[in-house]
Amino acid sequence: MSDDAGMSTGEVDEGRQAWLRTVAADVARLDRSSSAERAADILRRSITEGALPPGAQLSEVELTEVLEVSRNTLREAFRLLTHEGLLVYKLHRGVFVPELDEHDVVDLYRLRRVLEVDVVRGLAERDPELPADRLEPLQDDVEAAEAAALADRWAAVGTANMRFHQHLIGLADSARMDAMTGRLLAELRLLFHVIATPRELHEPYIGRNRGLFELLEARKYDQAAADLNQYLLDSERGLLDAFRSR
Amino acid sequence: MSDDAGMSTGEVDEGRQAWLRTVAADVARLDRSSSAERAADILRRSITEGALPPGAQLSEVELTEVLEVSRNTLREAFRLLTHEGLLVYKLHRGVFVPELDEHDVVDLYRLRRVLEVDVVRGLAERDPELPADRLEPLQDDVEAAEAAALADRWAAVGTANMRFHQHLIGLADSARMDAMTGRLLAELRLLFHVIATPRELHEPYIGRNRGLFELLEARKYDQAAADLNQYLLDSERGLLDAFRSR
DNA sequence: GCGTAGAGATTGTTCAACAATCCTGCAAGA
DNA sequence: TCTTGCAGGATTGTTGAACAATCTCTACGC
Numbered sequence: 001m002s003d004d005a006g007m008s009t010g011e012v013d014e015g016r017q018a019w020l021r022t023v024a025a026d027v028a029r030l031d032r033s034s035s036a037e038r039a040a041d042i043l044r045r046s047i048t049e050g051a052l053p054p055g056a057q058l059s060e061v062e063l064t065e066v067l068e069v070s071r072n073t074l075r076e077a078f079r080l081l082t083h084e085g086l087l088v089y090k091l092h093r094g095v096f097v098p099e100l101d102e103h104d105v106v107d108l109y110r111l112r113r114v115l116e117v118d119v120v121r122g123l124a125e126r127d128p129e130l131p132a133d134r135l136e137p138l139q140d141d142v143e144a145a146e147a148a149a150l151a152d153r154w155a156a157v158g159t160a161n162m163r164f165h166q167h168l169i170g171l172a173d174s175a176r177m178d179a180m181t182g183r184l185l186a187e188l189r190l191l192f193h194v195i196a197t198p199r200e201l202h203e204p205y206i207g208r209n210r211g212l213f214e215l216l217e218a219r220k221y222d223q224a225a226a227d228l229n230q231y232l233l234d235s236e237r238g239l240l241d242a243f244r245s246r
Numbered sequence: 247m248s249d250d251a252g253m254s255t256g257e258v259d260e261g262r263q264a265w266l267r268t269v270a271a272d273v274a275r276l277d278r279s280s281s282a283e284r285a286a287d288i289l290r291r292s293i294t295e296g297a298l299p300p301g302a303q304l305s306e307v308e309l310t311e312v313l314e315v316s317r318n319t320l321r322e323a324f325r326l327l328t329h330e331g332l333l334v335y336k337l338h339r340g341v342f343v344p345e346l347d348e349h350d351v352v353d354l355y356r357l358r359r360v361l362e363v364d365v366v367r368g369l370a371e372r373d374p375e376l377p378a379d380r381l382e383p384l385q386d387d388v389e390a391a392e393a394a395a396l397a398d399r400w401a402a403v404g405t406a407n408m409r410f411h412q413h414l415i416g417l418a419d420s421a422r423m424d425a426m427t428g429r430l431l432a433e434l435r436l437l438f439h440v441i442a443t444p445r446e447l448h449e450p451y452i453g454r455n456r457g458l459f460e461l462l463e464a465r466k467y468d469q470a471a472a473d474l475n476q477y478l479l480d481s482e483r484g485l486l487d488a489f490r491s492r
Numbered sequence: 493g494c495g496t497a498g499a500g501a502t503t504g505t506t507c508a509a510c511a512a513t514c515c516t517g518c519a520a521g522a
Numbered sequence: 523t524c525t526t527g528c529a530g531g532a533t534t535g536t537t538g539a540a541c542a543a544t545c546t547c548t549a550c551g552c
Contacts, residue, residue, distance in 0.1 A: 034337060072318050075322070076321070076322070076325065079322060079325045079326075080325070083325075083329040091280065107420050107421060107422055107423075108422070110418075110420060110423075111420070111422055111423065111426075114360055114361065114364045115360065118360045172356075174353050174356060174357070175353060176353055176354070176357055176430075177353075177356075177357065180357075180426060184422075
């Protein structure tokens with residue numbers, strides 16, 4: 001609120017502006033904690049990790065006891081997760097973990113392709129203004145996936161792959177794209193649980209993520225976009241095959 | 247649920263299937279009527295029509311009396327609108343009509359371009375399976391906009407233009423694209439209210455919508471996609487200019 | 493076997509109350 | 523004059539109980 005008028009140099013002012021932004025980000029993160037959102041966090045983990053399988057009903061009275069929140073607060077948590085696509089409401093019947101089918105696979109992957117390929121392609125135009133360290137989160141995710149694979153922890157490989165794509169979208173600096181991608185990937189997780197062997201699902205993409213990362217690092221954005229497109233087509237095909245031979 | 251096994255001709259069976267679908271749609275529409283969603287409908291109109299300006303706070307006790315619902319139900323209505331981007335929550339401070347700025351204009355239009363252009367381009371591949379009457383809603387919207395312009399009702403022109411783009415996305419048969427577009431356009435409405443003269447904002451696009459429609463009708467999808475891209479760039483520029491000279 | 497009525501369970505909605513937090517105004521101190 | 527700290531009031535966050543509306547399931551009669 002209070003614009004400091006006594007600054008002597010523009011440089012100091014600039015630094016202070018940057019610091020103010022980081023503080024604002026911290027405050028926003030602290031503000032995120034309400035009972036309903038904490039309950040939603042717990043449920044979100046249970047769903048994405050498969051503890052609550054697709055089709056399962058979430059009883060209100062049961063969960064109020066487990067989560068130690070009131071029914072009203074629990075229902076607000078349900079609403080939050082409904083908006084993320086992780087729960088569906090059936091009027092007067094309750095909330096359920098949605099059961100996605102092949103049509104949803106096609107729908108989700110169509111959107112993923114559109115968004116992710118566009119982001120990579122858009123990087124070419126704004127390459128100069130893009131700091132080198134913006135790619136670091138991607139590198140971390142690639143290495144996390146490789147490490148998890150060596151340890152035979154395929155669920156962890158899956159989440160690392162997810163984070164890779166979330167960070168990829170993050171390069172666009174679009175708050176709305178980030179939110180959409182979050183929802184899309186959450187729904188994708190629901191689909192993964194119908195697959196018996198997570199290894200076959202995730203293993204091929206560890207190396208492809210690294211390849212993609214190196215193309216980005218080398219600033220070969222057009223080839224990266226083409227690779228990513230084929231990557232997502234292959235991934236979609238794999239999921240569809242798994243569905244049909246289920 | 248009950249598959250009728252005694253049908254003699256496929257034609258009758260088909261007719262009944264169609265009827266079942268319309269009934270299902272009606273039921274779904276009736277199901278939509280919960281107190282929270284009715285309250286949300288009223289608030290949505292108030293916001294998109296500008297009765298509640300950006301930055302305004304929505305008091306809980308005040309609105310419970312006006313809308314005649316309990317605080318809990320009202321809060322559920324708030325959640326619904328929050329998800330659509332028409333309201334923002336600030337913990338312990340209340341809900342507000344968001345104040346969008348130029349950065350949001352750029353963000354929203356980037357997504358619009360990505361989605362809409364991709365939809366049009368994608369039509370080329372599935373042209374054969376696309377029934378001719380799929381374009382009828384678009385034609386209706388174009389004519390509605392033209393009629394409203396003649397009657398000097400520029401707000402109605404704006405909503406008709408919105409519906410045109412919503413129906414355009416609808417051609418992709420993607421439930422998630424539809425939902426995203428609904429949110430994007432709702433947020434866009436918020437931006438329109440900072441513009442003093444809605445006529446200048448909407449008038450140029452009546453004719454361009456018709457041009458786009460005719461290109462689609464003629465199945466010139468590539469040119470339609472190119473036109474649409476430029477269309478959206480121009481529209482974005484117009485909004486940004488209006489912002490700066492505000 | 494089939495349709496139906498009714499009991500029990502679950503969700504939808506409201507209300508009243510209390511706790512936690514924020515905003516406002518004012519006074520004390522540098 | 524400006525900042526700091528502290529009430530007091532107002533608003534939101536959360537809870538628990540209550541009742542209405544709806545669904546599900548079982549038992550009954552045909």
